[in-house]
Amino acid sequence: MKEEKLILTGKRQLTPRVTEMTLEGVTEKMRPGQFVNLAVPGFALRRPISVCDLEAGRLRLVVRSGGRGTETLTALPAGQELSVLTGLGNGYDLSRAGTCPVLAGGGVGVPPLYYLARALRQAGLPVTVCLGFNTESELFYEEEFRALGCDVRVATVDGSRGTKGFVTALIPEGSYFYACGPVPMLRSLSRLEMPGEMSLEARMGCGFGACMGCSQRMTGGMRRICREGPVFRKEEILWDD
Amino acid sequence: MGRLSVNLCGIQLDNPVIPASGTFGYGYEFAELYDINCLGTFSFKGTTLQARDGNPLPRIAETPAGMLNAVGLQNPGVDAVLREELPKLSRVFHKPVMANVSGFSVEEYEEVVRRLEAAEQIGWYEINISCPNVHGGGMSFGTDPHGAASVVAAVRQVTRRPLIVKLSPNVTSITDIAKACEDAGADGISLINTLLGMRIDLATRKPVIANRTGGLSGPAVFPVALRMVWDVARAVKVPVVGMGGVSSAEDVLEMMMAGARAVEIGALNLVSPYACRDIIDALPAAMDRYGIRTLEELN
Numbered sequence: 001m002k003e004e005k006l007i008l009t010g011k012r013q014l015t016p017r018v019t020e021m022t023l024e025g026v027t028e029k030m031r032p033g034q035f036v037n038l039a040v041p042g043f044a045l046r047r048p049i050s051v052c053d054l055e056a057g058r059l060r061l062v063v064r065s066g067g068r069g070t071e072t073l074t075a076l077p078a079g080q081e082l083s084v085l086t087g088l089g090n091g092y093d094l095s096r097a098g099t100c101p102v103l104a105g106g107g108v109g110v111p112p113l114y115y116l117a118r119a120l121r122q123a124g125l126p127v128t129v130c131l132g133f134n135t136e137s138e139l140f141y142e143e144e145f146r147a148l149g150c151d152v153r154v155a156t157v158d159g160s161r162g163t164k165g166f167v168t169a170l171i172p173e174g175s176y177f178y179a180c181g182p183v184p185m186l187r188s189l190s191r192l193e194m195p196g197e198m199s200l201e202a203r204m205g206c207g208f209g210a211c212m213g214c215s216q217r218m219t220g221g222m223r224r225i226c227r228e229g230p231v232f233r234k235e236e237i238l239w240d241d
Numbered sequence: 242m243g244r245l246s247v248n249l250c251g252i253q254l255d256n257p258v259i260p261a262s263g264t265f266g267y268g269y270e271f272a273e274l275y276d277i278n279c280l281g282t283f284s285f286k287g288t289t290l291q292a293r294d295g296n297p298l299p300r301i302a303e304t305p306a307g308m309l310n311a312v313g314l315q316n317p318g319v320d321a322v323l324r325e326e327l328p329k330l331s332r333v334f335h336k337p338v339m340a341n342v343s344g345f346s347v348e349e350y351e352e353v354v355r356r357l358e359a360a361e362q363i364g365w366y367e368i369n370i371s372c373p374n375v376h377g378g379g380m381s382f383g384t385d386p387h388g389a390a391s392v393v394a395a396v397r398q399v400t401r402r403p404l405i406v407k408l409s410p411n412v413t414s415i416t417d418i419a420k421a422c423e424d425a426g427a428d429g430i431s432l433i434n435t436l437l438g439m440r441i442d443l444a445t446r447k448p449v450i451a452n453r454t455g456g457l458s459g460p461a462v463f464p465v466a467l468r469m470v471w472d473v474a475r476a477v478k479v480p481v482v483g484m485g486g487v488s489s490a491e492d493v494l495e496m497m498m499a500g501a502r503a504v505e506i507g508a509l510n511l512v513s514p515y516a517c518r519d520i521i522d523a524l525p526a527a528m529d530r531y532g533i534r535t536l537e538e539l540n
Contacts, residue, residue, distance in 0.1 A: 003513075003514070039512065044303060044305075044306055044307050044308055044459050044460070044512065045301070045308055045512065069303060085514070203298070203299040203300070203302065203449075204301060205301045205308065205511045206264075206510070206511035206512075208514060210264060210265060210266050210270050210271070210510060210511060211263065211264060211301075211312065212263070212266075212295060213300045213301040213310060213312060214298065214301070215295060215300075217294055222295075
């Protein structure tokens with residue numbers, strides 16, 4: 001972890017509620033699945049956002065405005081300096097990918113899979129990406145994944161684009177899966193025979209392991225989602241049911 | 242003795258800045274970032290007899306100028322703290338540490354302290370009778386003078402180390418409770434623990450925090466804390482440790498002018514992991530601006 005002062009240099013609206021933000025000046029290396037914690041001017045707590053891409057000191061984040069904090073964040077003007085804690089969390093374990101990894105993302109769970117897909121493609125692997133959204137107007141990044149050379153499949157709950165239904169219906173046979181998305185999606189992926197791992201989301205206090213604000217019981221005992229996670233292997237997670 | 246040095250219950254601190262319990266773990270996450278030996282000391286994570294999982298998630302909510310937490314005293318239990326956490330801590334921190342102790346019965350407080358007596362690095366006990374996020378323990382001892390005194394008297398029997406009692410602001414008269422603790426043998430009083438509060442999610446119409454209520458901390462509570470430190474410092478003779486929303490070197494000075502001998506910093510550590518180090522670095526210049534030669538002169 002490191003505290004860095006980054007400059008917001010670009011914004012792109014992906015959907016009415018989802019904004020892609022580019023921040024420059026990152027000095028730390030980060031792995032796919034790690035996250036950063038951004039200080040939003042006027043708010044007490046930082047906002048944890050997963051790394052969507054990182055190249056040459058340029059960090060890309062995709063933020064959904066869900067509350068006043070993220071609304072303020074996505075409305076910040078270009079040129080704004082932001083205090084960002086970088087390099088948080090464990091990240092995805094690329095060494096488990098095998099020969100044909102499958103990536104499954106739901107809604108705002110999609111962004112961290114982009115950085116992961118790019119790393120897996122760079123390693124020369126064929127990558128299947130399954131994306132799930134509620135409806136076509138909420139869809140983003142389909143073309144970006146295609147541009148990486150991934151086999152991209154899309155599902156929408158209302159059937160307005162791709163297969164009607166949930167992302168779980170799209171999953172092909174594969175060597176290992178990597179997932180990020182809403183809890184019901186992750187829970188049903190955990191029932192696949194294919195081994196895999198998934199990134200969990202939580203309201204966090206600090207994001208770096210100090211406050212125990214995001215600790216949850218896993219099969220191996222209490223784990224901090226921000227520190228031992230956010231990525232856990234599917235067999236580590238205790239589902240409520 | 243440097244100009245920042247203060248004496249807390251017979252132990253000299255290089256400076257009055259103390260990360261508050263529950264915001265600094267057992268120290269080593271922060272030791273990866275900077276040399277934590279620059280701190281006066283720190284108060285480690287509230288420790289109970291048995292391991293505790295704490296409350297379900299979510300435990301955290303944002304508030305104007307602050308935050309709510311309902312962690313619920315998650316900790317590995319006193320034996321694991323002795324066996325695993327303190328040896329790790331002693332490798333990165335070489336000063337006396339403040340041991341924060343919590344419990345659900347008078348006997349539990351007494352037993353946790355009895356076991357911690359084996360740890361040489363402990364300088365003070367901070368007896369937490371004010372956790373608002375657990376049921377049937379914690380704050381229930383801190384809301385009435387008799388309950389508070391019974392915990393202090395029991396713990397007093399098993400240690401000669403300084404006992405600092407951490408008080409809850411969620412009471413009618415915090416000075417009555419402070420005086421009861423002093424009479425029962427406390428060597429110091431620390432205050433304030435968090436203020437009970439809640440938030441409701443407009444979309445789900447349910448409390449944001451799974452525990453429904455949580456403890457409010459952060460800059461929002463600073464004036465409330467300052468007033469209580471002022472009152473308690475005038476009601477007891479033992480040293481007072483002030484905390485609650487302290488966010489700058491100036492806030493540290495203000496707390497000390499209200500009567501605090503030392504100052505704990507909590508929520509700010511979660512937002513800015515370097516906060517305590519930066520505040521210590523900023524203290525001399527802030528003192529110069531207000532004509533303060535040494536912090537001892539503020540006592």
